[in-house]
Amino acid sequence: MKNFKKVMCLFLLLSTHLYSQEKKPQIESVKVTDNIYMLKGAGGNIGVFVGEHEVFMIDDKFAHLTPEILAAIKSITLKPVKYLMNTHWHGDHVGGNENMYKExxxxxxxxxxxxxxxxxxxVRGKVKLPSPKEALPIITFTNDMMFHLGxxxxxxxxxxxxxxxxxxxIYFTNSNVLHMGDTYFQGKFPYIDLDSGGSIDGYIAAVDKALHIIDDETIIIPGHMDLSNKxxxxxxKNMLVDLRDKxxxxxxxxxxxxxxxxxxTITQKYVADYDWSFISAEKIRVAIYKSLKNK
Structure with a gap:
């Protein structure tokens, strides 16, 4: 009987633990400024700007996370999401587009x-079918554009x-916050999508452009990982330039x-800091080689 009770107690403890894990929020809200937040979790980092009357949102991760993303935004403000800016087309950044359109x-x-x-x-050797019409951006631009919100x-x-x-x-000029999408993987080797027109020279140029815009006080929201700075x-950038030249x-x-x-030996200097499960040192060497050979 005692053994039975011990087994039951262990079962209840294990069940409670598993249930709590299942219920653990997948979206973490990080306050950047008084009116800008970063939402972390599976997929790319979301930017949330709370204006006077509306929310300006940057990227939306995966479709199945939309309910939690909306809940996280509602914990910040009850204002509606009026604008959704896509930093690029990958599914971990635009997967929730259709859901947000319906919102x-x-x-x-x-x-x-x-x-x-x-x-x-x-994408990464796999065929991706066209997105439904409701998921497509309805306003597009070529070089640059401005939003004036309050x-x-x-x-x-x-x-x-x-x-x-x-x-x-996306640069919030008054708040001095820059969202760089996946042109910046904070502290990690980046993914350069050669099949989607990416290149090592263009990647370095994108980082260089950001460096010319920001200052020492700018807060940077990267496409992945944690908040960063100049x-x-x-x-x-110096790491990428060094690897490209080598x-x-x-x-x-x-x-x-x-x-x-x-x-x-090409990447040996950076392995301890920048190597990770998604883009290893070997993968970045291959990507840079292919990019340079395709010029």
Whole structure:
């Protein structure tokens, strides 16, 4: 009987633990300024600006997370999401577009985002079907645009052939906050989507453009990981420039893709800090090699 009670107690404790894990929120709200927040969790980092009458939102992760995302926003403000800005077209940033459209959001992006979402595409070797019409941005731009919401002037500008061919940076000029989308993976090797028009030279140029806009007080929201600043971004850029130059020297020596792929000395200096499960040192060497060879 005692053993039975012990087993039952253990079962109840385990069940409670599993239930609490299942109920654990998947979206974490991080306050950036008095009216800007970052929502973390699976997928890309969301930016939330609370204006006088509406919410300006940047990216929306995956479709199944929309209820939690909306709940997180409602814990911040009861104002409606009026504008949804897509930094680029990948599913972990635009997966909730259709849901947000149904919530009344006006979806905005660079024109290449809509183009890529409208057709069958290749992402990391897998075919992605066209997005439904309701998920597509309904306002697109080519170079840059401005939003004037209350006391905040929001600059949205295109960076060319960086992470993809449709990347945008969103700079809150008065609050001095910059959302860089996936042109910045804070503290990690970045993903350069060559199939979507990305390139190492364009990636470095995008980071360089951000560095020319911001100052030492700017708070940076990266596409993934944690809040950052100009000092960290400059270190990130220098790492990319160093790796690009090292790979280019190997190419100039006539080295093959396989040789560069296996040459761990190229990235040895950065492995401890920047290597991670998604983009390993080997993967970044391969991406940079292919990008440089495709020029």
């Amino acid at each position: 009344g959001a006006i979806i905005v992006s660079h024109e290449n985002v809509r183009k890529r979402m409208s057709v069958e595409s290749l 006391d905040e002037d929001i600059l949205v500008y295109h960076v060319h052939n960086a992470h993809t061919d449709g990347d945008s940076h 000092k960290e971004l400059l270190t990130f 790979v280019q020297r190997e190419i100039n020596k006539g080295k093959s893709l396989e040789e560069v792929k296996n040459n761990t």
